[in-house]
Amino acid sequence: MSEALDAPALPAPVPRRILVVDDDPTVAEVVSGYLQRAGYAVDRAVDGRAALERAAALHPDLVVLDLMLPEIDGLEVCRRLRAEPLSQAVPIVMLTAKGDEHDRILGLELGADDYVTKPFSPRELVLRIQSVLRRSAGAAAPAAAVDEGPFTAGDLRVDPTARRAWRGARELTLTLREFDLLAFLLGHPGTAFGRDELMRRVWGWDFGDLSTVTVHVRRLREKIEDDPAAPRLITTVWGVGYRFDPSDAPGRAAETAVPHA
Amino acid sequence: MSEALDAPALPAPVPRRILVVDDDPTVAEVVSGYLQRAGYAVDRAVDGRAALERAAALHPDLVVLDLMLPEIDGLEVCRRLRAEPLSQAVPIVMLTAKGDEHDRILGLELGADDYVTKPFSPRELVLRIQSVLRRSAGAAAPAAAVDEGPFTAGDLRVDPTARRAWRGARELTLTLREFDLLAFLLGHPGTAFGRDELMRRVWGWDFGDLSTVTVHVRRLREKIEDDPAAPRLITTVWGVGYRFDPSDAPGRAAETAVPHA
């Protein structure tokens, strides 16, 4: 998803196309639903042959590939995708049976970018996919060079491409979520966001426990605020959510009261 | 869940029809009551079959759906609603048993828009429903341009996106309700509103003690008026309600004759 990173400048990131390949209708249904919900355009194929056709026709941004397939199995699909120049670079996430270590390793060798073992939680799958997309976007960002160069607010600096952040001269050690959260807020200075909206735009979920956001804001404050107990950068808006306040020039604030009357 | 009451300046919402599907009369009764008091028209169904019939007949704006149902269970109802073009887009809020993660996920896959775990607080359910309605309404109306730039009247300034307000150069510390109230009034300068109308447009309720409005107007005056005892910004219109008076040009706008002798 990197939606969290694209969002600052790109209001509506181009919806990514994902091809889901699975012969089990239930699994395909569940996965498709989750991905659509996360904002992706989903196409489906039920066997290896169809998968290759769809991939050639659609040029998806990512392929979710079940290993056990009729006609042509997942490993073979993977191999052929990698052989074809047009689909050579497409990220592949494999679905493998639990403990099927051998196929998994083989899949990785054939060029799969990640794997998820069945039974899997759809949530986890989405996370993996987002992670893979982020990685590959970072690796091959030729046309997508629209990606923000490092941007700044106050004495905070964030480099989305490098995934690094600084406070003044000191580099911050942020986790993945913390970084995404900070990057998003920095990209929308002065705007208040509800927890639910942060959940959607940073986490990419429509649901989930909103206290998760609270906790991560707390952890982030711990790392970037001078006094986490009295946050000046990430302000709490009571009953609403949070807001990043760019207090660029300390001492220049306009406390000039207009002595009306 | 707190976001439901955030809409400060939305025009009066069209009364929405909600279909409540639950086989437990007590639950259905309680939920219906709360929803009706929140201003929704409520229809009820006790099993899956009836639910589908009612949905087809009424085209409700939202469906509250219990998972455990006689005849046809909630998941199946959900599936069929989604299969039917006419009901394909209707938002669905599911009621699931606590910790029934599997059904919950499956429900979301089948197209539910949110879920609430039993036992739930009716209040929370109403908030979720409002949230879902707002989301789907927003999705359907892309050019809504809800984003108000910060706007001004006199020396008052309100920034809805940042949720901040200033009087002259001094920033005001407003609570959620106070802010919404001020934002609404600022957005309709010179217009008098009855307490009941403010209740509906600021609070979003069709019921409730109107003195609540009185008290909040008082608290707001306390923060923005030079002399809360002789309010110049938020004027009382006797027998009607309140009105915001933009006294832009000092010395010019004194058409409000001071009655006092």
Next chain:
DNA sequence: AGGAGGACGTTCTCGTTCCGTAAGGTGCCG
């Protein structure tokens, strides 16, 4: 492999803030 460490999501408790309502007071109108 096995174990240590970190990241993340969840849950619980606690203190604070906010909000709605009730009750009595005051001013406006007939």
Next chain:
DNA sequence: CGGCACCTTACGGAACGAGAACGTCCTCCT
């Protein structure tokens, strides 16, 4: 002068956010 509408104040409860701690999963290192 009586009645009504509005004002003012106070209070109890509920909602909210902060903080701390736990359990789980993943990753990395040995």
